Amino acid sequence: MVSIVTLAHQHVDDGAKLFVQSYAKQRESMACLPPKYAKHETAAQLLEGILENHPGVATLSDGRLVGYLTGYGMIPNFKSIQPGAYVPEWAHAAADGHDRERIYQFMLENLSRAWIGNGSFAHAITFFAADDALRELFCWAGFGLLVVDAVRVIDPADRLKPAEPEPEIVIRQANEGDLEELARLDNELINYLQRAPTFLFPDHEKEPDTAVEFLGENAFSMVAEKDQRLLACIRGTLRKEDACTIVQDASVMGIDFAYTDPNVRGMGIGRRLLDEILDWGRSRQKTACAVDFESANALGSAFWMKHFSPVCFSAIRHVDPRVAESGDG
Incomplete structure (x- = not known):
């Protein structure tokens, strides 16, 4: 019964x-x-x-x-x-x-x-x-x-081997001189996600602290720059906190920010930044990297699904x- x-x-x-x-x-x-x-x-x-x-x-x-x-x-x-x-x-x-x-x-x-x-x-x-x-x-x-x-293994011998971007585009770690540009990219991502097809309303109640978010001790941000203007950024974290429970562990690093200017998408910049972020995780003995993304974000979903495998759906x-x-x- x-x-x-x-x-x-x-x-x-x-x-x-x-x-x-x-x-x-x-x-x-x-x-x-x-x-x-x-x-x-x-x-x-x-x-x-x-x-x-x-x-x-x-x-x-x-x-x-x-x-x-x-x-x-x-x-x-x-x-x-x-x-x-x-x-x-x-x-x-x-x-x-x-x-x-x-x-x-x-x-x-x-x-x-x-x-x-x-x-x-x-x-x-x-x-x-x-x-x-x-x-x-x-x-x-x-x-x-x-x-x-989604999650991917961080294999010591595994690199994405992305194509080199244009010579004028510099790939480097973000620093304090980038705070204004990082805040701009953050706002551009928020605006992008609010529009079709994702329609994601921002749920934070106060303005984020750009320095802490991008340059804090638990974060590592890589940027692409051309003519003193940031074109893209991916931010890695020592742990993935804002995600499903099963990826929250000391062995798993996270990615909680990624944005590329629409004018330079498809040039391999995102893959190059991701490679650097994964290298950072390797240097800290992380065995996996986790990311979460909205399924309705067609461009974002296409990028992450090339490099990560889903572990949970919401x-x-x-x-x-x-x-x-x-x-x-």
């Missing part, structure tokens, strides 16, 4: 086992992913933490846990002017061989009803890129792809708030 119950602390142990099994499948195609998330205690700690303040559901088959789903609700202005809910990749799993698709459908139906009741109308979920069945299931449930988290759906007003939520 299958039943849906409230996810509770007594389900954490079996839930962690389900996640570890799912993570093992993703690591089969991307062995450089951190091993710590394959440990039962790591998954259990994550689940214990979210259960303190956020609802979740569990599916039991003859009293045994075969699926769970939870997430963070009531996130203000979540990808809209409405509150929303977000499910990380470790906050859901279902056992194979137990009508997995139906289990997810039941859990999503029950938990999304609670989200709507709490006033959360944007629902986002992150899942492993290797899980084609889940990708299709969420598509049928009304979710659309939003963000891709999908989102927006529910019409009027369903709550009608009492049908």
Whole structure:
């Protein structure tokens, strides 16, 4: 007999086992992913933490846990002017061989009803890129792809071997004399992402500190310059923080900024900058590099997919708030 119950602390142990099994499948195609998330205690700690303040559901088959789903609700202005809910990749799993698709459908139906009741109308979920069945299931449930988290191995012997740009274009590390130009590139990227086809609204509430963002002790920025004007920049970080959980590890460096002037795209500048960023990671004993990007950003997606492999997809759906007003939520 299958039943849906409230996810509770007594389900954490079996839930962690389900996640570890799912993570093992993703690591089969991307062995450089951190091993710590394959440990039962790591998954259990994550689940214990979210259960303190956020609802979740569990599916039991003859009293045994075969699926769970939870997430963070009531996130203000979540990808809209409405509150929303977000499910990380470790906050859901279902056992194979137990009508997995139906289990997810039941859990999503029950938990999304609670989200709507709490006033959360944007629902986002992150899942492993290797899980084609889940990708299709969420598509049928009304979710659309939003963000891709991707990784590449940093091999000591592996270089991109990009073509040399024009002799007049200088590739170098950014310095304090570049702050005004770096701020300009930052603003150009924000404006670019706000327009079609990406339509990404900036979510920072205060002006960024350009010096800290680009030249801080945890950052490494490479730029392309011509005639004292910056044409492009890629920024590397010692850790990838603003991304899916499974790439957040001391062994994984990150990239959190990349922009090239439209007039010089297609000249190999981005590949040259990326090569320098990866060299920086090698010098700091990083074994992998992670990046995340909006799937709707066609130019950005094309570049990153040439050099990185997806490990997680994040999908989102927006529910019409009027369903709550009608009492049908």
